[in-house]
Amino acid sequence: MKTTGAVLYQHNSPLIIEELDLDPPQRGEVLVEMKAAGICHSDLSVLTGVFSMPPLPAVPGHEGAGIVREVGPGVDKVKPGDHVMILWAPTCGRCFYCQHGQPYLCELRTFTRGGQMADGTHRLRKGDTEIFNMTGVGTFNRFNVIGQNNVLPIDKDIPFEIAALTGCGVITGVGAVLNTAKVRPGESVVVIGSGGVGINVVQGAVLAGATRIIAVDLLDNKLEQAKKFGTTHTINPKRENVVERVQAITGGRGADYAFDVVGSTKVVALGVAATRPGGKVVLVGMGPADQKLDLPLTPLLIAEKSLLACYYGSSDMCTDLTMLLDLYKIGRLDLDSLITSRYPLEDINQGFDDLVAGKNLRGVVRM
Numbered sequence: 001m002k003t004t005g006a007v008l009y010q011h012n013s014p015l016i017i018e019e020l021d022l023d024p025p026q027r028g029e030v031l032v033e034m035k036a037a038g039i040c041h042s043d044l045s046v047l048t049g050v051f052s053m054p055p056l057p058a059v060p061g062h063e064g065a066g067i068v069r070e071v072g073p074g075v076d077k078v079k080p081g082d083h084v085m086i087l088w089a090p091t092c093g094r095c096f097y098c099q100h101g102q103p104y105l106c107e108l109r110t111f112t113r114g115g116q117m118a119d120g121t122h123r124l125r126k127g128d129t130e131i132f133n134m135t136g137v138g139t140f141n142r143f144n145v146i147g148q149n150n151v152l153p154i155d156k157d158i159p160f161e162i163a164a165l166t167g168c169g170v171i172t173g174v175g176a177v178l179n180t181a182k183v184r185p186g187e188s189v190v191v192i193g194s195g196g197v198g199i200n201v202v203q204g205a206v207l208a209g210a211t212r213i214i215a216v217d218l219l220d221n222k223l224e225q226a227k228k229f230g231t232t233h234t235i236n237p238k239r240e241n242v243v244e245r246v247q248a249i250t251g252g253r254g255a256d257y258a259f260d261v262v263g264s265t266k267v268v269a270l271g272v273a274a275t276r277p278g279g280k281v282v283l284v285g286m287g288p289a290d291q292k293l294d295l296p297l298t299p300l301l302i303a304e305k306s307l308l309a310c311y312y313g314s315s316d317m318c319t320d321l322t323m324l325l326d327l328y329k330i331g332r333l334d335l336d337s338l339i340t341s342r343y344p345l346e347d348i349n350q351g352f353d354d355l356v357a358g359k360n361l362r363g364v365v366r367m
């Protein structure tokens with residue numbers, strides 16, 4: 001069949017919206033009609049080449065939601081007509097990681113991270129050229145064939161754009177607090193980077209009952225937005241010393257937790273400095289792969305500070321995403337205010353321009 005997708009042929013050049021050829025779903029795969037896709041900072045990292053995967057040409061986009069239109073043989077998780085959200089990492093339920101409480105590290109991701117189907121082949125082409133899909137899902141596409149382990153059925157009353165965001169930024173941010181850090185009521189957190197994911201770290205801290213929630217960002221408009229989601233304090237490092245201010249807020253000790261939602265070694269070092277002895281620094285943002293951390297080792301040990309990595313919110317995606325959508329339904333999680341702009345697929349390049357300009361909390365492409 002034919003589909004219309006946004007293809008990246010060269011780093012740092014606009015996406016080309018064009019007609020593509022799509023093969024039918026094979027064993028264990030489903031055809032999804034995409035209805036909404038979030039524009040995430042990780043997509044920008046693909047466009048600029050900061051991320052080396054997927055190879056080009058490729059369809060970016062890893063947050064999405066839509067309707068299953070066709071299923072291949074052996075598919076038992078969904079049926080045609082089901083509404084689904086896209087998981088950017090697969091979970092098979094059978095491998096070592098899926099059976100040991102770390103489904104976000106599922107062994108199937110080897111191929112999907114490289115932009116192919118779980119069996120290492122392709123379904124998307126332009127003429128004779130095979131097109132890769134970001135994380136095996138390439139959601140900036142009206143239709144795409146995706147492994148059944150990369151989709152999760154959702155209730156039909158959940159808006160597609162809400163489901164799209166929940167599958168990446170929301171579960172990553174909230175999961176970093178509840179699963180990776182395991183923040184307890186009364187504790188203090190510093191969130192460095194208040195974009196789409198950082199705001200959800202703030203929302204996670206509110207859910208966990210943290211009583212000092214400190215947002216740090218260089219942009220005042222981001223800090224203003226963060227206040228609406230439950231931060232108790234904001235700091236702009238352009239005007240204030242972050243460590244001194246955090247210590248003043250936390251009885252002179254430093255925060256119990258710091259979250260690096262930027263993906264930068266400088267921010268990790270700042271997080272270490274801003275936490276109390278015994279504190280934990282959680283690595284959430286994903287930056288360039290060649291950064292190397294340079295921290296004084298012995299002071300880290302003497303103060304017993306820990307670095308924790310958070311991949312996909314350290315979540316059991318299926319149960320956690322269902323819980324997050326339940327929290328949304330009863331009004332405990334504000335997902336509507338996260339969406340600040342909507343774009344038709346044809347205007348997707350404008351969406352990226354607005355992301356770079358810091359205009360959006362989250363922009364959403366509506367197919």
Ligand SMILES: [Zn+2]
Nearest residue numbers: 040042168169
């Ligand atoms: Zn994302």
Ligand SMILES: [Zn+2]
Nearest residue numbers: 092095098106
């Ligand atoms: Zn698995």
